[in-house]
Amino acid sequence: MHNTTTESVIVMPVERKDDTYALRLCLNQGLMTPGMLRRVLEVIEKYNLPSLRATTGQRMNLEGIPTDKLDEICDALGTRVEKCAPGxxxxxxxxxxxxxxxxxxxxxxxxxxxxxxxxxxxxxxxxxxxxxxxxxxxxxxxxxxxxxxxxxxxxxxxxxxxxxxxxxxxxxxxxxxxxxxxxxxxxxxxxxxxxxxxxxxxxxxxxxxxxxxxxxxxx
Known part of the structure; x- marks a missing residue:
C-alpha cells in the first residue's frame, strides 16, 4: 500500500446543516482502487477529517469539510463536479x-x-x-x-x-x-x-x- 501511486477521485460537494460540507466520492458500483484509497487517506490525515461514510448508492461521503477549506480539499482529491454521473x-x-x-x-x-x-x-x-x-x-x-x-x-x-x-x-x-x-x-x-x-x-x-x-x- 505504501508504494501505491495515488489516483485522483471525482467528488461532489454536499452542504451540511452544521456549516460544513461532505464530499461525495463518485464511485462506480462502490469500487475504489488502492490508488484512490491512498489519495483519500492522505487527505483525511492532512486535514484531520473525522470520517468516511458509505452511502446506500455505493458511494462514499468524506465528512466534516470546513467551508473555508472546501476548494483546497477538492483540488487535493481530484476533480470537482456539481453532480455525480448516474450510477x-x-x-x-x-x-x-x-x-x-x-x-x-x-x-x-x-x-x-x-x-x-x-x-x-x-x-x-x-x-x-x-x-x-x-x-x-x-x-x-x-x-x-x-x-x-x-x-x-x-x-x-x-x-x-x-x-x-x-x-x-x-x-x-x-x-x-x-x-x-x-x-x-x-x-x-x-x-x-x-x-x-x-x-x-x-x-x-x-x-x-x-x-x-x-x-x-x-x-
Missing amino acids: ATVCPGKGICKYGIQETADLGNAIVALVKKNGPYPFKIKSGVSGCKMSCGLSYVRDIGLVATAKGWDVLFGGCATRNAAPGVLIGESVSADEALKLLEKALIFYRENGKKRERTAATVARLGKEALLAAVKA
Whole structure:
C-alpha cells in the first residue's frame, strides 16, 4: 500500500446543516482502487477529517469539510463536479457471491449507459441490479430494478423507497439481458415524455397507472 501511486477521485460537494460540507466520492458500483484509497487517506490525515461514510448508492461521503477549506480539499482529491454521473447499486453477482445466479457488473454498466443515453429526465433515476432474489442491489425499490432468475432477469420500473415505499412494476419476467435493456429503454422514454418536473418514476406511474407503463413497454 505504501508504494501505491495515488489516483485522483471525482467528488461532489454536499452542504451540511452544521456549516460544513461532505464530499461525495463518485464511485462506480462502490469500487475504489488502492490508488484512490491512498489519495483519500492522505487527505483525511492532512486535514484531520473525522470520517468516511458509505452511502446506500455505493458511494462514499468524506465528512466534516470546513467551508473555508472546501476548494483546497477538492483540488487535493481530484476533480470537482456539481453532480455525480448516474450510477447503479450492484451486488457482487455470480462470480463472487455464493448466492448469485447471474453476473451483475456488466449489466450494471449497461444500465448506466442506457440512462445517460435517453436523458434528460424530469428527476433523478436510481438503479439496482441484484444477482438473486435477496436483492442486495435494492432492486425492488429502485426506479430501475433487475433481479436475477435461473432463466434471466425480472425487470421492474418505478420502485420507491421513500415515504410511499413500494416495489416497481414488473415489466419483464425471466428475460435475457438484451431484452431487459430494450424494455427499460421504452420505460425510460415513457418517463421522459410523461413525467412532471421533479416527479420520480413511482409518482409518474401512480399518476398515469401501471397499465399505461405496461402498454408503453410492450408497444
